[in-house]
Amino acid sequence: MKRPLADKEESMVETLLRLDRIPHIWCAGCGIGPAVTCFIRAINRTDLDPDKLALISGIGCSGRVAGYVRLDSFHTTHGRALPFATGLKLGNPELKVVVFSGDGDLVAIGGNHLIHSARRNMDMTVICINNFNYGMTGGQAGPTTPLEARSTTTPFGNLEYPFNVPDLVAASGAPYVARWTVLHARQLERSIAEALAKPGFSFIEIIAPCPTLYGRMNKMPQGLDAMRYYQEKSVVRNGADPRDVALTPGGSIIVGKFVDINRPTFCDQYQSLVDKVRARHN
Numbered sequence: 298m299k300r301p302l303a304d305k306e307e308s309m310v311e312t313l314l315r316l317d318r319i320p321h322i323w324c325a326g327c328g329i330g331p332a333v334t335c336f337i338r339a340i341n342r343t344d345l346d347p348d349k350l351a352l353i354s355g356i357g358c359s360g361r362v363a364g365y366v367r368l369d370s371f372h373t374t375h376g377r378a379l380p381f382a383t384g385l386k387l388g389n390p391e392l393k394v395v396v397f398s399g400d401g402d403l404v405a406i407g408g409n410h411l412i413h414s415a416r417r418n419m420d421m422t423v424i425c426i427n428n429f430n431y432g433m434t435g436g437q438a439g440p441t442t443p444l445e446a447r448s449t450t451t452p453f454g455n456l457e458y459p460f461n462v463p464d465l466v467a468a469s470g471a472p473y474v475a476r477w478t479v480l481h482a483r484q485l486e487r488s489i490a491e492a493l494a495k496p497g498f499s500f501i502e503i504i505a506p507c508p509t510l511y512g513r514m515n516k517m518p519q520g521l522d523a524m525r526y527y528q529e530k531s532v533v534r535n536g537a538d539p540r541d542v543a544l545t546p547g548g549s550i551i552v553g554k555f556v557d558i559n560r561p562t563f564c565d566q567y568q569s570l571v572d573k574v575r576a577r578h579n
């Protein structure tokens with residue numbers, strides 16, 4: 298017999314997925330699907346009304362999430378999920394706005410929008426699937442590809458230092474920053490729920506396998522190989538200084554909630570400015 302909670306969770310997952318669009322495009326062992334499940338379970342942990350929740354994605358395998366959730370969703374242009382999300386939030390401040398996209402979309406072509414949205418403390422939750430490459434276009438290297446890692450454009454090893462994404466976002470001003478791998482399903486689910494409830498800009502990096510491309514080039518051709526690697530290498534360190542969580546070749550994968558502070562949000566400041574200007578003219 299199933300537990301009532303399992304029933305509830307299962308029906309929530311079914312309610313918030315566009316099952317008519319299944320089968321999805323993701324490869325076997327891809328980490329994007331489990332991250333979506335955690336996201337939907339996280340909604341279940343909050344008292345958010347799904348009718349007031351909008352999800353925005355850019356382009357990429359991760360960007361396809363917008364097409365599979367039964368929420369109001371936008372599948373926008375590459376790198377521009379954050380400007381779309383900003384416009385949506387300012388146009389309808391009642392909405393809870395979530396951006397769900399890939400490392401290439403958010404940190405490469407969209408990197409400028411990422412730092413400025415964090416700087417403004419724009420009211421939104423950003424979920425970044427970091428699979429260390431541009432999956433959809435064939436496994437090219439980008440600004441998150443680890444040093445020495447192989448990719449289709451770095452077949453002899455990557456020479457560039459990657460961004461330490463939590464540090465980039467925290468240094469830009471984000472008041473909530475966390476990193477998990479898809480192996481940390483329960484912690485990830487709780488962290489997404491917390492981020493959804495957090496006023497202002499909240500950011501979660503999810504390290505996820507791309508077995509077809511990044512994994513195949515780096516001796517992890519199955520999703521399970523990456524999961525074993527995460528199990529071996531990850532260390533939970535809540536409260537770690539984001540400057541200390543850079544990923545290094547063969548080093549630990551430090552996961553946890555790194556930043557949780559309060560700063561006035563853009564929407565709050567905007568509203569108080571409107572109130573002040575109105576009072577002056579009355």
Ligand SMILES: Cc1ncc(C[n+]2csc(CCOP(=O)(O)OP(=O)(O)O)c2C)c(N)n1
Nearest residue numbers: 356357358359375399400401402431432433
């Ligand atoms: C303006 C523009 N430039 C390039 C592309 C090609 N393109 C599509 S998806 C993508 C990379 C996606 O990588 P990421 O966001 O990491 O998503 P993943 O597929 O890895 O989940 C690129 C370069 C595009 N669609 N539009």
Ligand code: SF4
Nearest residue numbers: 323324327358432507
């Ligand atoms: S190419 Fe990689 S990221 Fe894209 S669906 Fe396949 S495993 Fe996932």
Ligand SMILES: [Mg+2]
Nearest residue numbers: 399400430432
């Ligand atoms: Mg990617």
